[in-house]
Amino acid sequence: MENKPEVGLLTVKKETIERQVYLTLRREILESRLQPGQRIIQDELASRLGTSRIPLRGALKALEANGLLTLDAKGYYSVADFGEADIQExxxxxxxxxxxxxxxxxxxxxxxxxTRLDHVNQAMKRAIIDGDRDRWTELNEEFHLTLYEACRQPRLTRIIRDLWSGRPTVSPIKSTQDLEQSAVEHSEMVDALNSRNATKLENLVRSHIEQGAYRWSEYRSSRHR
Structure with a gap:
């Protein structure tokens, strides 16, 4: 008699695959491998990712919910384009x-x-040396979300996570010098945490975000020259 997998195990496997597909597509969108306005051809995408249409559909719905995809009246997904108003918001x-x-x-x-934040930042420095920007991007998000989750305010951190899930990234267009400067700023944040200097940390985070907004604005301007 054939042993059939338990329904619960099938559900876990489906959710795991869907999550992996979601993360892969999210990274490709945020790093402009999938271009703004590009239509998503589900059969081609499923074949390229080596998955079925079911987890792919779930991942696409999640990406739409995060604002990274749009869905037209005919049911076709396309990569969302972030305009200046979106960036500012x-x-x-x-x-x-x-x-x-x-x-x-x-x-x-x-x-x-x-200590974990310091280790993550050290790993980011190694990623810069290795030229691994995919890894740098993942670690950068881990650094920031680990810091914010330490505030122990789940509603606040949930909103911040949502913003990071659908945010336009600037990391692929940064120079190596920009990446190194980001690591320096992260080190300063760790120092502020160790000294329990709330005002310094708050100002460092604010300046860090302002620099990201400026770089993205510059990138948008250069694309339309």
Whole structure:
């Protein structure tokens, strides 16, 4: 008699594949491998990713919910294009929420979490040396979200996560010098955490985000010259 997998195990496997597809497509969109306005051909995409249409559809719905894809009246997905107004909205919200979350984290973050942030930043420096920008992008997100989650305010961090999930990335267009400067700023944040200097940390996070907004704006301008 054939042994059939339990329904629960099938569900876990489906969700795992769907999550992997989601993360792969999200990275390709944020790093402009899938271009703004590009239509998503599901059969081609499923074949390229080595998956079936079912987890792919779930991943596409999640990407639409995060604002990275649009769905037209005929049911076709396309990669969303971030205009200047979108950039301003996202970065304005980040400037409101992330410095506040960082300040709140000062009195609540554990020593082992500060150590983890330092280790993540060291790994980012190695990724720069190796020229691995995919890895750098993943670690950059891990650094920031680890910091903000230390504020122990789940509603706040959920909103911040949503902003990061659908944000336009600037990392692929940064020079090596920009990446190195980002690592320096991360080190300064770790120092502020170790000294429990809330004002310094808040200002560092705010400046860090402002620089990201400026770089993205410059990139948008260069594309339309």
């Amino acid at each position: 996202i970065y304005s919200l980040r400037l409101l929420l992330e410095p506040h979350a960082a300040r709140e984290a000062i009195s609540k973050i554990r020593d082992d979490e500060i």
